[in-house]
Amino acid sequence: MKNRMRSFARETYGELKGLKRYRSVFVCSLLFSVALYYLLMAHQLVNSNDGIWEYSYYKAGRWSLTLGRWLLLYLDRLHFGISTDPLTSLITLSLYSLGLIFLLDVFCMGRRKAGYLAAMLFIGSVAICSSLTYRFTSPSYGLAFLLGMLAVWILVKGKGRALPIVSGGMLLACSMGLYQAYLGCVCMALLGYFLFSLYKESVSLRNVLTDIARAAGMGVLGGILYVAALRLHLAVFHLELSGYMGAERYSLSNTVKYLPDSIARAYREFFRYFGEEGFILDMFRGTPLLYAVLGLFGLFFVYGLVRLFREDRWKAVLGLFLLSMIPVACNMVLLIVTAAEVSVLMTVSMASCMPVLLCVMAQTGFRGVFCAWLRRLTVLLLGVALYGSIYQIQIDQQALLEGQRATITMAEGILHRLDQEGCLDSELEYCVVGVPAYNSLFAVSRLYEGSNMYAHFGGWYNEPSCTRRSWQGVFSYLCGANLTMCSSGDYGALYGNETVRDMPSYPEEGFIRRVGDIVVVKVAEY
Known part of the structure; x- marks a missing residue:
């Protein structure tokens, strides 16, 4: 056994040394991402929900553990809970870029131009931009992606039967211990590799089925290890899973029970993501650009299946099944967390779809004028989509900056009025009701409306x-004012109080009212 492990370690190390040829891809990806997200890093931009709640210092504790993210307990202590920019975002982007190297090597991309495009398509997606706005936990997203891609790489490149499965399973468990949504990236990468293998004449159907079985083994082992580690941590800290996003409903029986509905939902979310009703992925929303790209991919692979059918019908049938399962692979987390709501943050697996398919297309050796033109047209449209995505990300960053400035201006005005009325005291408690964006003085450009919700x-x-924690973050971190918000119970009661509802909004006279030791500030109608 020891000899096998040593042999496996030596062979894996040799494969790792071969990744030096991707240095230029890593550098290109990192430089591209720094230029793309410079505005976010320079102004330390975060979103106004979780991002402003924690801001620059956070150590994962009980809440993260109840969400199933047990490995965060250790990762946050590794960087002392500190998350300031540009360092934090640079670390995150470096982790994503390293993960992309392992993904590209799974398809033996080398220094092919398509590899550079695939890397930029992934890094330049709104899902990554959204991840960076959760600065207090963004490195965990980057590491979850890296560990997931490393698991796939070891399974594909590793020699031997058991060790690659065991190693990959351990890495997968750690990836899920950071953020479960990246399971979709792993499934999409594996599905792409199976397609890549099917189209190779030198690979038999039995080889592909063996690879699928090995991947299933890795997935089962990873799931078992993840659940075991999670239950151990929950037991040690005497906790239960949270009801947030349906986390408490994790169970195999629940997954099986809702499987048909979950699969149908996976398809809906996939086509909503690439369609007009989903998130704003690029500047070409409202056009069939992304559907056209998906159509070209489909045409290319179906053409390959027709050719494959003449040689091996069962390989063609398996290939058709794998193509049909792409939406499910991308949204695998929905099959496990059946009550989860899909946010931009969770769409990173769908952001990996086109880069993976591009790698498969680039490395599938179909020759002929038809295939050559399909490849060129697909690359052209992907380039256009990347161009639009770059500018959409600029809009999102600008919206964050404009919204932050407008909110700070309003908060400082409130502080000034509180001081004038003798209500600015660290001994008092405050209840600020209403959302800044609903106030008529909240001034932003048209770009704000053209940005994604995050x-x-x-x-x-x-x-x-949410309002309580967001205002606390604004006053504490952006204004440097020590205003203590009242308890959640008092906040909820005052929020529903008819007298408070009838108060005028900032900056009208009477928008501040003292109720005992609580100062109520009404910012906007709610």
Whole structure:
């Protein structure tokens, strides 16, 4: 056994040394991402929900553990809980770039131009931009992606039967211990590799089925290790899974019970993501650009299946099945967390779809004028989509900056009025109701409305617990004012109080009212 492990370690190390040829891809990806997200890093921009709640210092504790993110307990202590920019975002982007190297090597891309495009498509997606606005936890997203891609790489490149599966399973468990949504990236990468293998004449159907079985083994082992580690941590800290996003409903029976509905939802979310009704992915929303790209990919791979059918019908049938499972692979987390709501942050697996398919297309050796033109047209449209995505990300960053400035201006005006009325005292408690974006003095440009929801700084969820924490973050971190918000119970009661609802909004006279030791400030109607 020891000899096998030593042999596996030596062979893996040799494969790792071969990744030196991707240095230029890593450098290109990192430089591209620094230029792309410079505005976010320079102004330390975060979203106005979780991002402003924690801001620059956070150590994961009980809440993260109840969400199933047990490995965060250790990762946050590795960087002392400090998350300031540009360092934090640079670390995150470096982790994503390293993960992309492992992904590209799975398809033996080398220094092919398509590899550079694939890397930029992934890094230049709104899902990555959204991840960076959760600065207090963004390195965990980058590391989750890196560990997931490393698991795939070891399974594909590793020699032997058991050790690659065991190693990959351990890495997968750690990836899920950081953020479960990246399971979709792993599934999409594996599915792409199976397609890549099917189209190779030198690979038999039995080889592909063996690879699928090995991947399934890695997935099962990773899931078992993840659940075991999670239950151990929950037991040690005497906790239970949270009801947030349906986390408490994790179970195999629940997954099986809702499997048909979850699969149908996976398809809906996939086509919503690339369609007009989903998130704003690029400047060409409202045009069939991304559907056209998906159509070209489909045409290319179906053409390959027709050719494959003449040689091996069962390989063609398997290939058709794999193509049909792309939406499910991208949204695998929805099959596990059946009650989860899909946010931009969770769409990173769908952002990996086109880069993976591009790698498969680039390395599938179909010759002929038809295939050559399909490849060129697909690359051209992907380049156009990347161009539009770059500018959409600039809009999102600008919206964050404008919203932050408008919110700070309003908060400083409130502080000034509180001081004038003798209500500015560290001994008092405060209840600020209303969302800044709903106030007529909240001034932003047209770019704000053209941005994704995560970028609407000052437009947080209009409900007591969220409003309380967001205003606390604004006053504490952006204004440097020590205003203590009242308890959640008092906040909820005052939020529903008819007298408070009838108060005028900032800056009208009477928008400040003292109720006992609590100073109520009404910013906007709610």
